[in-house]
Amino acid sequence: MTTVHFLEQSLAAETAEVYLALLSIDHPDLAALALQYPSITAPLRLVSNKTDIVSRGDTYRAWGFGLVEPDEGDDARGAVSIVVDNVDKAIIAVLRSIETPAIVTVEVVLASNPDVVERSYPDFELVSAAGDELEISATLAVRDDDNEPAIAWRYTPAFAPALHT
DSSP states (O other), X not given: OOOHHXXXXXXXXXXXXXXXXXXXXXXXXXHHHHHHOTTOXXXXXXXXXXXXXXXXXXXXXXXXXXXXXXXXXXXXXXXXXXXXXXXOHHHHHHHHHOOSOOEEEEEEEETTEEEEEEEEEEEEEEEEEEEOSSEEEEEEEOOOGGGSOSSSSOOOTTTOGGGGO
């Protein structure tokens, strides 16, 4: 929930507050990959800061990245774009090795009070990622249930012959 202090600082012409973006990336394969790549943790927690921070008891590793928050409104698609500095080659190896979408939570906190989450965008799926030796670009999106079948089976003559007589 957004605090009054956050809103005041957001609307101020100048502020000394620093906004930090927190990324939590989770996937069932991360624990196994952590054995092969010691720099990888499960879940992988990153902060857009020059130093590590602790938020709600979890340590977020300092990492260079930028993100574009999702649009709001009726026409919004809810996608988030992230560009992460590729300073650890294990990140690319992990992205190449997982076959199902990772679950990503994006949160915004103030550096002066990192235990209070001001904005939260939970349960995004990592739908695409591409990278080179300098940076990794990723797209996160909410699950699109509109394109999923409404039921698990089809009423074909083989499945429901009484409907087709």
